[in-house]
Amino acid sequence: MTADSNPALLDTEGPLGPGADGDPAAAGAPSARGPRARNTRAYLLYVLGKLGGAVVSLFAVLVTSFFLFRLIPGDPVKQMTGGKRVSAEQLAAMRKEFGLDKPVMAQFWDYTGNVLSGDFGTSYQFHAPVMEKIMGALPATLLLTGTAYVLYTLIGIWLGTRTAWRNGKLGDRFNTGLALTLYSVPSFWLGLLLIITFAVGIGPIPGMFPTGGLESGGETGVAYVLDVAHHMVLPVVTLVAVGYAQTLLVMRSSLLDEMGSDYLTTARAKGLRDDLVRRRHAVPNAMLPTVTLMFVNLGTVVAGAILVETVFSWPGLGGLFYQALSVPDLPLVQGLFFVFSTAVILMNTLADVIYPLLDPRVGR
DSSP, rough: OOTOHHHHHHHHHHHTTTTTTOOOOHHHSSTOOOSSHHHHHHHHHHHHHHHHHHHHHHHHHHHHHHHHHGSSOOOHHHHHTTTTTHHHHHHHHHHHHHTTTHHHEEEHHHHHHHHTTTTTOBTTTTTHHHHHHHHHHHHHHHHHHHHHHHHHHHHHHHHHHHHHHHSHHHHHHHHHHHHHHHTOOOOOHHHHHIIIIIIIEEETOOOSSSOOOOOOOOOOOOHHHHHOOOHHHHHHHHHHHHHHHHHHHHHHHHHHHHHTOHHHHHHHHHOOHHHIIIIIIIIHHHHHHHHHHHHHHHHHHHHHOOHHHHTTOOOHHHHHHHHHTTTOHHHHHHHHHHHHHHHHHHHHHHHHHHHHOOOTTTTT
């Protein structure tokens, strides 16, 4: 058989083939223009496209964070006076101090330049740099929402897997119904209900937990850690009860789609136990939508839970955002909104970048 009649020989034995120099290692090496190089190039283009989309989204957030909150009723300068009698000259001086005497577009370009340099301005009500206030409240939010995030993600994946694998049985119907019910419950209403029942006490049930706050004060060492954990119980339970349902439902739906696949039938035919089929074959393939949801929820960890933090007087970013809205403290509101939105955009972009690594079909 000649090389002309067999195209495969042209790729490996022709004068331009990788094995032309007689090196066996070179003969087995992939060509620079082979499938691996093309896949890498396609993935890089995919990543660049996602990063470009993230930049556009961040600019849209920048514009929105500036103009949206200027629609809030009320004069922030008058709010800063606390209802005291202030002359028109003093109000004008305050507006000039905070740059509110300039045209709106001039304020926007000043704001854009400051944000790009990492400066979100000075808070009207706290008279401190906005970034300083954000960084001061961030640890409390990460502690509360981070703990809740880990718990409701693990619970949601575990229950979603078990309910799907026992589809139609009593446990499946009960867990799915409970998840749908809790998912539709407003978080602030559930928080208030828990405070009334387990903090204030109702009937024979005594109050066992604090009504709010991060700590009681005066504790140190292990006693301080236990005190903070005691204050975290009710807000964490509130966030977990509302948050785990979404993960459960997504995981259950994904696993149900996989359960009819031929590869699971093949795995069972090989004699694998049902538990191994679920853990080693079905669950990993059903995890892709759940992974996306996990990254989206991870972005909201930084944003905190505004309503829950407000109900429980938790000194985090959510409570700080509520205080800023009540003034309105424009620099603080804009800074918090930008930070919240940036966290969500970055986590979504990271999920998009990782997704093709989990499923090569994505991004082609």
